[in-house]
Amino acid sequence: MTDDRRGGPADAAGQVTPARELLSAADVTRTIARMAHQIIERVADRETGSLAHAVLIGIPTRGTILARRLGAAIAEFSGTEVPVGSIDATLYRDDLRRGPARALAVTDVPEGGLDDLLVVLVDDVLMSGRTVRAALDALSEHGRPRAVQLAVLVDRGHRELPIRADYVGKNVPTARDEQILVKFTEIDGVDGVALARTTGGTG
């Protein structure tokens, strides 16, 4: 969603060493397919195999794209279309007063709300867990889901809250002053995940 969440505190310095590739375009596709299979396996009703009670909600910007990709993969593998939405957590963040007012992103919760649904919250990178906390608060305003699970493409550690992901594309141990750069074809023209180190910052 915003750069500072994916990177360390030194982002403002802007000096980034050449990135080291963590996932290639093919790896990204494969990882998303694996996550889709895991979601189907864990979410499908044990007796009927139905996915009718599930909904994927992405956290903008790249979480929403990942949610759409996962939705398409789930439809391909299971033959069931799972509704996909997005929820902007900006209004619920705990760090709003630490910087200038942030731009808001799209909120698009499927009609009918989230009551009694199994919500899979989707984001690109999990770090402190603060964005997920904000998104959970935002979700609760749209109804009372049966359960909420979390899917992330990259878990880079450095948690500051008791939050863990249910589906992880790749675990990447990182230093705080490193940055995870996630790119998706839809907005970046290319798929890929890279690790970069910021230099000259305070991190």
Added chain:
Amino acid sequence: MKHLLSVTDLDAAEATALLDTADRLKQALLGREVRKLPTLRGRTVITMFYEDSTRTRVSFEIAGKWMSADTINVSARGSSVSKGESLRDTSLTLSSMGADCVVVRHPASGAAHRIAAWTDRDRAVTGIHTSIVNAGDGTHEHPTQALLDAATLRERLGGIAGRRVGIVGDVLHSRVARSNVFLLATLGAEVVLIAPPTLLPVGVEEWPCRVSAELDAELPALDAVMMLRVQAERMHGAFFPSSREYAIRYGLSPERAALLPDHAIVMHPGPMIRGMEIAPSVADAPSSAILGQVRNGVHVRMAVLYHLLAGASS
């Protein structure tokens, strides 16, 4: 953004950012049972109104409350203003009490600018930062009205750039007209002021708009027509022969509204005097965006409070 005093302080990017925020806030609240966001918890918004108002005051109060700010209303009647306290003392008193934002409406043009200057000077001493929002100062400006009109135009016409908007009636006394002319021009619209020459302000030829006296000739080419109320309370002279003649020449009758293109919308900042500047059947027709303007007013004012108060104080 520190204060919102005039639309001329906003460039196209800033104005568009405010409109985008308003759209997102509308989305975030859509279909929810509990219309409450935690974003401005612990912030205090005081509305200070020296003139009567329904829409502006209530929508600022709702905007603040929906974002969890504490909102307090002060009106000239019933406050120490009636005991003779000056505008400066009243506004600095409110700021000293810890108001993060003071929304002010005043009959004198430039009142909000003066208050902003006083609170900025006071800030150097006290360290208290108070944002001032102009909610209408005399015949000068009404920035949030122009923003909500722009939001409505964008929503109903799909865009603002290149659209032609007619503003009809008492331009002389209208802060809404002035704010709209400058904001819509900034956003790329073509604005036409349509009014009898007696109701045009001095210097209007320097505004970024065209002026016309012929309503019927302009209507067929407009994408939106904004009718203004004749502000009898500000008129201390004869500006037109009679209300009846004004209604006949500049009122939006059903026959006149039929001259508009099919896609065009009818707007009015309110309060409207039915039968004077707008016929009741036109005000209630599907092409009327008047209640949409009111709805957008809440979201636009939420966006303004968000941009002023949500981030770190600069």
